[in-house]
Amino acid sequence: MRHTGFDSVQIDADARTLGASVTHRLRLAITRGELMPGQPLGQEDLAQRFGVSRVPIRDSLKQLAAEGLVDLAPYRGAVVAQLSLDELDELYGIIWSLEALCVEKAVPLLGVAELARMAALIDEMEREARPSEWYALSVSFHSLILVAAGRSRCVRIVDECRHNVGRYLIERDFFATQVPAWRARNRKLFEACRRRDTAAAIKALDVMRTLSTGQIREHLKATQRRRPAR
Structure with a gap:
């Protein structure tokens, strides 16, 4: 198991569950207020925190964007979504x-x-x-x-x-x-x-x-x- 920088929550290293684990942890970090609305979500920084490659991070950001928790903008990257x-x-x-x-x-x-x-x-x-x-x-x-x-x-x-x-x-x-x-x-x-x-x-x-x-x-x-x- 790999440890993240967020509250020492564990990420499953199994490739079959890695993406789901990363998505779950990122979702928790947003919904619990650890990552605030408007905060940038750099793929490289998140990959280092989670101890994973950028691939599951990129996929997780796309999933969370579909849920309305992340905004993906050209030339700006990903940020935690702010509700209007x-x-x-x-x-x-x-x-x-x-x-x-x-x-x-x-x-x-x-x-x-x-x-x-x-x-x-x-x-x-x-x-x-x-x-x-x-x-x-x-x-x-x-x-x-x-x-x-x-x-x-x-x-x-x-x-x-x-x-x-x-x-x-x-x-x-x-x-x-x-x-x-x-x-x-x-x-x-x-x-x-x-x-x-x-x-x-x-x-x-x-x-x-x-x-x-x-x-x-x-x-x-x-x-x-x-x-x-x-």
């Missing part, structure tokens, strides 16, 4: 539309095991104070509803969208001020699911769509003022 307000609106439009669609189908189908797992995640979110770890728990919580609806394609799409916007949610100061409300909104959604109250679950999602998206929009605007686009 229009892009944020588009991503959240996808998230909330697909989740509402799945909630309507999933709530009546949730079994004892699914509800127990949701309850455990809610409890973990109450205790977790680290932004990245909390957000991962929240994504898992919402994914359980999508899975219960039997919509595997929705799971993939929503997870990709959530990972893209999540890197703005986990900025420490913003997270600290907002997480109490996010915890309460997730718990409200869980309680509606536990009661098998589809209408209440959809209403809880609508509150998230209106309040959480508005707050994150304002945060992104402030971030853009502090960090002009390259």
Whole structure:
């Protein structure tokens, strides 16, 4: 195994899994805020950090560009993508539309095991104070509803969208001020699911769509003022 320069995370040296390992680690570095929006991603520098050739780095950057996490520009190379307000609106439009669609189908189908797992995640979110770890728990919580609806394609799409916007949610100061409300909104959604109250679950999602998206929009605007686009 080869070690990277990012938190000593290991990269699998097997050629069959090398590309996937590099892509996974780069994705984590972006979504956890280790690599910031607008930051250049030099292939040579990344290859040295990961202890690999430039080939898997180049392939990984192309994959992450397809996911919206990296911008590839002629003569400028790769940089960590910065979301515009229009892009944020588009991503959240996808998230909330697909989740509402799945909630309507999933709530009546949730079994004892699914509800127990949701309850455990809610409890973990109450205790977790680290932004990245909390957000991962929240994504898992919402994914359980999508899975219960039997919509595997929705799971993939929503997870990709959530990972893209999540890197703005986990900025420490913003997270600290907002997480109490996010915890309460997730718990409200869980309680509606536990009661098998589809209408209440959809209403809880609508509150998230209106309040959480508005707050994150304002945060992104402030971030853009502090960090002009390259």
